[in-house]
Amino acid sequence: MSYNNEPKRRPDFTVNQQQPFNAEPPCDALIRNYVTPNDYFYVRNHAPVPSLPGESYRLMIGGDVPQPISLSLSELKSQFPKVQVMATLMCAGNRRDELNKIKTVKGVTWGPAAISNGIWGGVPLRLVLHAAGIIESNFRQYHVCFEGFDICKDNTGYGSSIPIPKAMDPQGDVLLAYEMNGEELPRDHGYPLRVVVPGYIGARSVKWLKSIVVQKEESTNYFQRRDYKLFLPQVNWDNVDQWWDKSPPIQELSVQAAILEPKNGAAIDTGSPYAIKGYALSNGHRIARVDVSLDNGVTWEPATTINGEIKDNTNRYWSWFLWTYTVRSMPSPCRIVCRAWDYASNSMPGDAPSIWNLRGVMNNSWHRIDVVSKSKI
Template sequence: MPGLIAPSDYSQEPPRHPSLKINSKEPFNAEPRRSALTQSYITPVDFFYKRNHGPVPIVDDLERYCVDICGLIENPKKLYMRDIWMLAKYSVTATLQCAGNRRTAMSKTRKVRGVGWDVAALGNAVWTGAKLADVLELVGIPKLTSTTQMGGKHVEFVSIDKCKEEKGGPYKASIPLGQATNPEADVLLAYEMNGEPLNRDHGYPLRVVVPGVIGARSVKWLDSINILAEECQGFFMQRDYKMFPPSVDWDNINWSTRRPQMDFPVQSAICSLEDVQATKPGKVKVRGYAVSGGGRGIERVDVSVDGGKTWVEASRFQKPGIPYVVDDIHSDKWAWVLFEVIVDIINSTEIVAKAVDIAANVQPEKVEDIWNLRGILNTSWHRVQVRVGHSNM
């Protein structure tokens, strides 16, 4: 497309922070160290996880760059950056999470396929841009529309990104039209991240941000927007990112029996301690994140220092100095909540965290119960082993 190039190789990749934990070099997939992740409520761009399916696209002419809006609409349109900049500008604080977050731990139960993410394949950022609901009004689709006059019911986002799963074709995904045209859903065509223009890894010059939904639907390097009668038929909608029961394996899988995953379930993880942590007897800080999909706030985070026999409630917070209250006007509904509690540790033990959202959804206890062959949505209780060393008196 004009102004945006998808390179055929990895020779022009952008620079990345040297502290990132690299899970795949080509394509580049990396996450921060867990101890760095929850140091701030807003994740610095350098430490925001990188999820790519191919070489990172390059903008060679921002003036010529445009997005085609087409499909089941009467007035197709080419949208240039200057058109998007003229629309009302919104900022939404939202956590994006890869569906494969915590896949490595799930793979320890039974092997799964996919990038081996630890607990940091997510981040919380301030995304700024135009609301998709306003953009769609430019082509005659009113707000709160679930079906166009020509029968469109889904909005497909197509990237310039080329990936092997699509046999060299573009990455693409879709969301229901009713979600896209609802201003309260806060779906953005974003051009800024944390107050700065998007960098290349995160979709420069323009990406979709779909809050409360797995990151796979927030398409980067936007090429076109198509209004469709049915959901996107791309690989990552139809043959990936679907939740199967533990009984399904690669010999008996039938992709058509499951819907594409959208909202992510309630999730939490401890970030102040490694999987196996050595410490001295005494007070230990347990700190981490909790988040739920669909804009559901976090009602509670429970922490256990005896492997789940007894529990204490952790404090929850978002912005410094402002108490976190679910559904309060000062709380960010699409964003994670950080939690913290100081516990006394005398002997070696297992520390566990689990979160509860406002719909009373709670993380499942055992990873075995939610194991699936693609290793997505590992939301089981997060466990770390603490090894206490007693020095000689």
């Protein structure tokens, strides 16, 4: 694998892995914008970034479709309506660093900023599948498999799949995106075409899209069958082989919330008012409440949230909610905790060790940080 043609990136990112490049933006920069600027969007790569000419690009749609088709980028733009979807993408390994402190896990050691919110422009996937002859009622048990041009395991492209009901749902908002925040997709984020699957883990939003295959089983790609699965705490690398096939792949996001300001271990002026800030999201449900505790979860107070995007009153909230909680005088030392609830009454587990898993994925336990007074440094 050659990493000699990587895109230019911001120097202020926290680089968790250099090759392939995996990095998260500064927390204070991330929290400043409801829609994350392109150059501050977190980067999750599994291989060298492809360099693909948009002029000669073609997308192949095949498998068990009645009418296999091949579409150029210009045909996608001219033959299908363009829509925009605002959606937050989050790596399934977001906040993995907390699980790694309990017991070593395998994966990129992400903090709480492997998440960003964007406005995606492109073609609804369901319309492209319609053009290939797919009618959901005849294919309800099928899967839509994606493969990218980024070459990873076994000399194959990164791959993933989603069930047909999600792909064909007009309210599922799955997109073949060629724009990000009104601009051409950056190379790090999938130019010339990527999938965006709102409400699902970022691993399903395949970048540098090469092909779409409709088939009766989920993708056989390594990253669908041997990665991004959630195991019991007692499963380890000695006994995991018996669990791969009987453990379903992670698809939908769980309720999540995190504190981005202040940072863990920060020294602040605890005698003055201070605004604690963070984010919360669910898998399409509206966030009902974010709670903040200054005593490690003994007592709670509600934070003020900035509502996510409303879509036609259908309760589709694909974007995060930003929140703030102002403390008049913070105790020192202080353990700050946050948790979120959505409108389906889903919340977050209080205990990280109870959800520890060897891949360190889907950590949505209460987020805890410790701060001290500047005067006590």
